[in-house]
Amino acid sequence: MPRRSDATRAAILAAARERFAADGFERATIRAIAAEARIDPSMVMRYYGNKEGLFAAAAEFHLHLPDLGEAPPAEVGERLVGHFLHRWEQDDTLVALLRAAVTQESAVDRIRAIFAEQVGPVAARHAPDPAEAPARAGLVATQMLGFALCRYVLRLQPVVALDKAEAAAWLAPTIQRYLTATVNSDASAADRP
Amino acid sequence: MPRRSDATRAAILAAARERFAADGFERATIRAIAAEARIDPSMVMRYYGNKEGLFAAAAEFHLHLPDLGEAPPAEVGERLVGHFLHRWEQDDTLVALLRAAVTQESAVDRIRAIFAEQVGPVAARHAPDPAEAPARAGLVATQMLGFALCRYVLRLQPVVALDKAEAAAWLAPTIQRYLTATVNSDASAADRP
DNA sequence: GTCTATAATTCGATAGAC
């Protein structure tokens, strides 16, 4: 049953995501979050106990990956990259997680879980050997999180300048290889004109 | 001319790199850095003015990339990846930069400069069109910084478990393609068995 | 050069009136 305070709670979480994403865990103050939500700081404590609890609630995140089980194997990389690029711009949660992960172990745990539970199965479905799924999901993480880091946190100009189609064209073959390539196959494919 | 206090300054910088790398900019306190350097906290202030100045001094970083001008074009990715993997384990500076970049704009500037000034020329030398060098260096940054993030900061188990040879085998073709591939060439090369 | 003492902030968290 919806509580009367649900609107307030939602406003707090939205403000928290915004501040955590923009400033990181340490610099985002409860006072600033409360101000942005136009609410009293003590309400935040009342609802979420402490700053860590607030972050945990704000950093709830699902990739909502589509079912790639029926996708043509050759298009898995492309579809996964497309979904990632789209998902990041829906809200600030992943950027907040990324920024907070530097000092908050709970943020790291969340990111770990996302790739293990949400990307892992995709890797298990498409890897030559399902036992390699964790390693392949990890490699996907290095590229996708690295892209998000450079684009949204570090704001490296050449990376920010890429539009989504360009970014997808560069990243999709990488992800495709991490998910499906046999070790050392195609290791030098890129060299051929 | 070397000052008498140079040994002290070096000890402070080494301790600073260690604490910044382990805890990030906010959580690494001047007190803790001074304690690790076995020196009085006020000395740190005396030498470096403030925490920001200390960080700037500690985050001086050079990749020391070898000259890849004479390298076989097909091996540029492999060599660059090998050098990166080796360089990270020499000291904590890059990890410190990565951790601090979340809240310190000066750390971001440093990272930007590293890729623009140190990786950019490699890209300019080997890209089909030198005008694309910044974009290609940026793509290299997404993968190499993403790998460092997952391995040293987030410590994702499957990524930590890779030994250097395995990591290089996976990453080298990616970097090779970002540096040298014509757009859309080899986009589906990884699909072939 | 080195250390003590402390100023000046800032923030998370709590107590309690209404």
Next chain:
DNA sequence: GTCTATCGAATTATAGAC
């Protein structure tokens, strides 16, 4: 549920004795 007032802790930074 909401707000005021404030505590207590931690930190950067400074002033000044030795």
